[in-house]
Amino acid sequence: MREEIKRLAGLQAIDQELRAQERELAKISAQVDDLQTRVEQQAAELEQLKAEEKNGAVARRELERTLAEGEVQIRNKRMRLSLIKNDRELQAVGHEVELLKETNQRIEAELLARMDGGEQQAARLKELSEALERDRAALKDAQKAIAGEIEQLRTRVAQRRREREMLAAQIDAAMRQRYETIFDRRGGNAVVPVKAGTCQGCRMRIPPQLFNLIQRYEAIHFCPNCQRILYYEADKETEA
Ligand SMILES: [Zn+2]
Known part of the structure; x- marks a missing residue:
């Protein structure tokens, strides 16, 4: 029975390693997935910014055109002013010139604000383009790395599986099945020592009679x- 317990413990060591490798692989995959999502989000944001910048440029050109037209109108009216003799007409055209000037000042202010915004947008666009380029490169590296790691991991897993099969074949089938059930239900920890009369899986005190039986190794005890499989491990004090 001592040997059977050893085999079960060996099986557990392999199963724990396999489980850890699977988790590691899942973790790496999740990191790559996160990076992929980020790259996609950045690309979408960049596209939107580019469209906004284009619209902004169109709006700026439109404002510049309106401004130039306004200036032409002001010039024309001023020329007319020098030809007018009638006071009332003079006043009316003078008023029109003032209004046109006010309108042009407003347009100018808006144009300046838009130019400012355009500069900020261009800076953000540049920043985002660079970040996207960096993350795309990182994604490519990560994908390459993960491909290598998956390959290595597969080789290790295949080797461990062969070892596991050999070991499992030496263990009583019913016991193996029971072990596998416990392993799954108890978080990958099915074979545990009893130390100082206590189950190291759940910290429960083992009845003295059972503890004696465990130490005799005549049968496998739970x-x-x-319900974990128990084996005896001498206390540190008594070993020394
Ligand atoms: Zn227990």
Whole structure:
């Protein structure tokens, strides 16, 4: 029975390693997925910014055109002013010139604000383009790395599986099945020592009679509380 317990413990060590490798692989995959999502989001944001910049440029050109037209109108009216003799007409055209000037000042202010905004947008666009380029490169590297890691991991897993099969074949089938059930239900920890009379899986005190039986290795015993497979491990004090 001592040997059977050893085989079960060996099986557990392999199963724990396999489980850790699977988790590691899932973690790496998740990191790559996160990076991929970020790259996609950045690309979408960049496209939107580019469209906004284009619209902004069109709006600026339109404002510039309106401004130039306004200036032409002001010039024309001023020329007319020098030809007018009638006071009332003079006043009316003078008023029109003032209004046109006010309108042009407003347009000018808006144009300046838009130019400012355009500069900020261009800076953000540049920043985002660079970030996107960096992340795309990182994604490519990560994908390459993960491909290599997957390959290595597959080789290791295949080797461990062969070892596991050989070991599992030496263990009583019913016991192996029971072990596998416990392993799945108890978080990958199915074979545990009893130390100082306590199950190291659930920290329950083992009845003295059972503890004696465990130490004799005549049969395989299970924790009455957590059902894990128990083996005896001498206390540090008594070993020394
Ligand atoms: Zn227990």
